[in-house]
Amino acid sequence: MAEKIKLEVVTPKGAIVSEEVDIVTAPGFAGEFGVLANHAPFLSTIKVGTLRYKKDGNESELMISGGFCEVSNNKISLLVESAERGHEIDVDRALRAKERAEKRLMQAREKQENYDRTRAEAALQRAMARLKIAQHKL
Amino acid sequence: MASLKDVQTKIGGVKKTSQITSAMNMVAAAKLRGAQQKMEDFRPYTEKFNQAMTSLSANMESGQFPLMEVRDVQTTVEIVIVTSDRGLCGSFNSNIFKATEKLIAQYESEGKKVSLVCVGKKGNAYFKKTGKVRKAYTDIMGTFQMFNARAIAQDVAANFLAAGSDKVHVVYGKFMSVAVQKPSVELLLPVQPEASASEDAAQAGAAAGDYLYEPSPTEIMDVLLPLYMNVMIYHAMLETGASEHAARMTSMDNATRACKDMIQELTLLYNKARQAGITAELMDIVGGAEALKG
Numbered sequence: 001m002a003e004k005i006k007l008e009v010v011t012p013k014g015a016i017v018s019e020e021v022d023i024v025t026a027p028g029f030a031g032e033f034g035v036l037a038n039h040a041p042f043l044s045t046i047k048v049g050t051l052r053y054k055k056d057g058n059e060s061e062l063m064i065s066g067g068f069c070e071v072s073n074n075k076i077s078l079l080v081e082s083a084e085r086g087h088e089i090d091v092d093r094a095l096r097a098k099e100r101a102e103k104r105l106m107q108a109r110e111k112q113e114n115y116d117r118t119r120a121e122a123a124l125q126r127a128m129a130r131l132k133i134a135q136h137k138l
Numbered sequence: 139m140a141s142l143k144d145v146q147t148k149i150g151g152v153k154k155t156s157q158i159t160s161a162m163n164m165v166a167a168a169k170l171r172g173a174q175q176k177m178e179d180f181r182p183y184t185e186k187f188n189q190a191m192t193s194l195s196a197n198m199e200s201g202q203f204p205l206m207e208v209r210d211v212q213t214t215v216e217i218v219i220v221t222s223d224r225g226l227c228g229s230f231n232s233n234i235f236k237a238t239e240k241l242i243a244q245y246e247s248e249g250k251k252v253s254l255v256c257v258g259k260k261g262n263a264y265f266k267k268t269g270k271v272r273k274a275y276t277d278i279m280g281t282f283q284m285f286n287a288r289a290i291a292q293d294v295a296a297n298f299l300a301a302g303s304d305k306v307h308v309v310y311g312k313f314m315s316v317a318v319q320k321p322s323v324e325l326l327l328p329v330q331p332e333a334s335a336s337e338d339a340a341q342a343g344a345a346a347g348d349y350l351y352e353p354s355p356t357e358i359m360d361v362l363l364p365l366y367m368n369v370m371i372y373h374a375m376l377e378t379g380a381s382e383h384a385a386r387m388t389s390m391d392n393a394t395r396a397c398k399d400m401i402q403e404l405t406l407l408y409n410k411a412r413q414a415g416i417t418a419e420l421m422d423i424v425g426g427a428e429a430l431k432g
Contacts, residue, residue, distance in 0.1 A: 010186055012372065013285055014179035029353050043194065044352040045361045050385065059299050068362065072349075079186050 003037035006075040007053055009062065009083050016083045017053075017062070024076055025052040026069055035076050042071040048125040050133055061086060063133045065126055089134040094119060098127035142415060144407040149401060156397030162226065163390035170316070170383035176282055177313065177376045187369050194359060195351075202356065204247045205363045206296060209304045214251045216272070216303035217241060218294060218326065220374045221261035222382035223279045228389030230319060230382060232259045235295035237321035238309050242270075253303060255294060257375065272297075278378055287372035295367055298327045310374035311381035317388060319381035326370055329363055346361060 007024050009017040024035045027049030035042070048070050051062040067080030101124035108116040195206075219238050221231050237287045238261075242252045253272040256262040262274040273293060297303055305327065312322035351358060 008186075010183050010401070012180050012183050013176075015182050029357075033352075042192070043349050043355075043358060045358055068358065070186075070189065077186055079183060079190070129414045134259075 003074075005035060005037040005039065008075065008077040009051070009064070010077065010079050011081065011083050013082075019053075019055060021053045021055045022099070023054045026078065027051070027064075028069070035071055038074055039071050039076070042069075044069050046078060048129050051078065051083070051131060053123050060137060063089065063129050065129075066122075084130065084133075086133045086136060089130045090136045091131065094127050094130040094134065097123060098131065101127055139247050142408065142411050143392050145404055145411055149404045149408065151384060152397050152400050152404065154229070156394050159390045159393040159397060162395060163387055166227075166383045166386040170380060170387055173282075173376065173380040174313075177380050179372065180376055184369055184373055187366065191362065193367060194355065194362065203329075203359055203363060204299055205327060205367075208328050212304040213252055214253055214303045215245045216253050216255060216294065216297065216306045218255045218257065218290070218306065218308040218371070219261040219265070219375070220308065220371075221256070221258035221264075222378065223277055224382075224386075225260060227382050227386035230389075231264070233319075234261070234309060234311055234321045234378075234392040235264050237323060238265075241307065241309065241323060255290070257290060257322035257371075258378070279375065279382070280387075282372075282376060282379060284368070284372055287375055288368050291364065291367035291371050294326070294371075295364060303327075304391070308370065308374050310378045311385075313380040313384065316384045319385055322377075324370070324374075326367065329366055392417040 002022070004020040004022055005024065007017055007019055007021045008015060010075050018078075025032055026035070029045040029047060032049075033044070046064065046067045048065045049063075051064045053060055053062075063082075063084045063086075064078065064080040065082045067078060069076065069078045071077075078109045104116060104120035105124060108114075108120055148402050198352075201278055217238060219234065221234050225231070238254075245252050245329060252270055254265055254268075254270045256271055256274040256276075256281050258263060259276040262271060264273050266274075275286070275290060294303075294306055305325070307323055308326045309321060311319045314320055
């Protein structure tokens with residue numbers, strides 16, 4: 001295989017991933033972006049979504065929530081608030097969270113409360129991202 | 139001299155106390171391990187975060203971000219005090235109070251107003267009567283949840299932006315080692331990323347010019363600054379938590395030892411009283427026998 005890039009995913013609960021990988025695809029602010037070895041120095045904020053990386057042909061997925069990402073010296077570090085693998089996700093909980101968030105979103109829309117709305121939207125995004133990954137595993 | 143019965147009750151009481159303190163010592167030791175683990179897990183995150191902050195802010199004007207704005211005329215200084223929720227941990231909390239009071243006195247002598255945000259029950263209980271407490275968060279020290287830190291950071295930032303405060307400090311118990319915890323004061327707002335003298339940071343700053351940014355550096359900063367506050371407050375909470383358990387462990391250890399000493403002293407006293415009693419009884423018997431012979 002060609003050259004590799006070092007991937008690090010760090011959350012407040014410690015480093016989740018620290019591996020040499022072939023390609024990383026992350027949900028950036030302006031859409032998904034892919035990073036290969038020897039990428040130019042790059043800094044971006046990260047949205048809630050799926051982080052994919054390939055190592056020797058094996059693809060792995062992680063659910064990550066907001067943070068930011070730095071690429072420099074053939075190393076990509078993601079600092080995110082949480083990162084979960086597919087099998088760690090509690091599907092029932094995510095489903096419940098999704099329903100709850102949808103309900104809150106409706107209420108917030110009626111009352112036109114922006115604060116509640118942004119919070120509910122964020123919760124909904126997280127729940128959806130979790131479900132997406134969990135379903136991939138099934 | 140105390141009666142036999144009194145001494146005996148007292149020994150029983152002290153023994154029970156020592157059972158409690160030694161149990162608390164063990165619980166604190168177990169909790170300390172957990173808290174320390176959490177602190178260590180969090181360390182790489184803070185390190186990376188500070189690195190990114192320094193490299194990002196190196197080529198940016200700090201004036202353009204309200205959270206980094208240094209205000210010349212300062213009227214109100216806010217202090218976030220992170221203490222424990224529970225007591226019985228020696229002088230740990232009162233050391234933090236002392237450091238805070240020193241800070242308050244210093245600012246008040248300069249004619250500034252001070253408002254307090256108390257995290258942890260003990261701080262609130264202590265400072266409530268001063269009337270300076272703006273907000274208090276209690277019963278959150280046991281769990282260390284990031285969202286608690288976020289709520290506090292948001293509130294403090296909002297107050298700062300609304301010019302409710304011009305400068306924010308955070309006071310917490312820094313965990314140096316199991317035996318040493320030091321109250322520590324840090325500047326929270328306006329944000330001033332560590333101007334670390336290390337060559338790494340300088341290098342990163344120099345290289346930062348070549349970075350590609352997505353979205354613009356300013357927008358990234360807007361996201362990072364509130365996050366930075368979360369990190370700072372969460373860090374303070376973790377440190378205080380670990381320090382609290384360490385302080386409780388040592389103070390409970392001391393208490394258990396003091397109990398043992400006391401039991402020893404009391405047992406001595408008890409034996410003396412018992413012997414004195416026996417001697418007195420013997421004297422009585424001998425005296426009675428002598429009288430009968432009479």
